[in-house]
Amino acid sequence: MEISLTLNARPINVSVEPAMLLVELLREQLSLTGTHVGCDTSQCGACLVHFNGESVKSCTMLAVSADGGSVMTVEGLAGAGQAKVHPMQQAFHENHGLQCGFCTPGMLMSAVDLVGRNPDPSETQVRDWLEGNLCRCTGYHNIVKSVIAGAAAMRDAK
Ligand code: FES
Ligand code: FES
Numbered sequence: 400m401e402i403s404l405t406l407n408a409r410p411i412n413v414s415v416e417p418a419m420l421l422v423e424l425l426r427e428q429l430s431l432t433g434t435h436v437g438c439d440t441s442q443c444g445a446c447l448v449h450f451n452g453e454s455v456k457s458c459t460m461l462a463v464s465a466d467g468g469s470v471m472t473v474e475g476l477a478g479a480g481q482a483k484v485h486p487m488q489q490a491f492h493e494n495h496g497l498q499c500g501f502c503t504p505g506m507l508m509s510a511v512d513l514v515g516r517n518p519d520p521s522e523t524q525v526r527d528w529l530e531g532n533l534c535r536c537t538g539y540h541n542i543v544k545s546v547i548a549g550a551a552a553m554r555d556a557k
Contacts, residue, residue, distance in 0.1 A: 402466035406431075407475025415462040422446045422457035424465075425472060433473040433504045437533065444532035447505040448472045454512040456531075473504035476511065486552035487511050487545075496545030498536035506532050510546040514553050522547065 403412045406429070415424055425431045425448070434457055437445035446458040449471040476485040487510050490496070497503045506529065513520055513528045520528065525546045526539070534542060 400463055402463055404465045404467065405469040407471055408478070413462075417461075417463060419462040420458055421448070421450075421455075421460040421462045421465055421470070424462040425457060425470075431472050431474050435501055435504055437501060437505075442531075442533065443502070444505040444509060444529075445502055447508040447532070449508055449512060452512075452515070454509050471508075473507055476507060485511070486556050487514070487549035490549030490552055491542075491545040494541055494545040494548050496537070496542045502532060502534040502536075506534070506542055506546075510549055511553075513546070514550045518550060518554055520547070520550055 400417055401412060401414050403410065413424065413428065415428070422434055422436055425434050426436070434448055435445035436458060437443035441456055441459050444456065446456050447454045448457045449455070450460065450465065451468050476488065477483060487507055491503065491507065496506070509529060509532050513525065517524060522543055525543045529539070529542065
């Protein structure tokens with residue numbers, strides 16, 4: 400099937416199999432390997448991308464469902480013409496919000512969605528929001544610190 404979507408702010412047309420998952424389209428057909436696959440049970444959140452501005456698990460969405468919509472992956476987070484990294488990415492770097500980095504793309508996409516809904520989240524709100532994102536390395540503390548710092552940086556950048 401032929402579908403059209405906006406991917407990281409650029410319009411594209413692609414041909415997909417009817418049963419292809421969005422994450423398969425991104426990683427295998429479009430080589431956007433920043434979106435990770437960490438489970439086969441829809442639990443880890445490593446595959447999070449934004450669809451029409453909201454975070455979704457791309458392992459649970461068919462590629463054909465993206466037809467006519469807008470998808471943003473971690474590769475598009477900084478945005479064309481902006482700084483090389485997004486303020487949330489910078490905050491993760493400065494607050495040691497990652498170790499192996501496997502969960503990080505999903506954490507970033509989830510965190511940016513949270514701050515879009517709630518520009519000044521409390522620690523409790525960050526922890527609750529990130530419930531669908533698993534990290535095997537950090538113990539979460541520095542991720543939560545990073546999200547709070549990233550939210551402040553995003554407010555300052557407005
Ligand atoms: Fe999508 Fe784990 S790969 S939730
Ligand atoms: Fe390794 Fe989160 S940094 S899984």
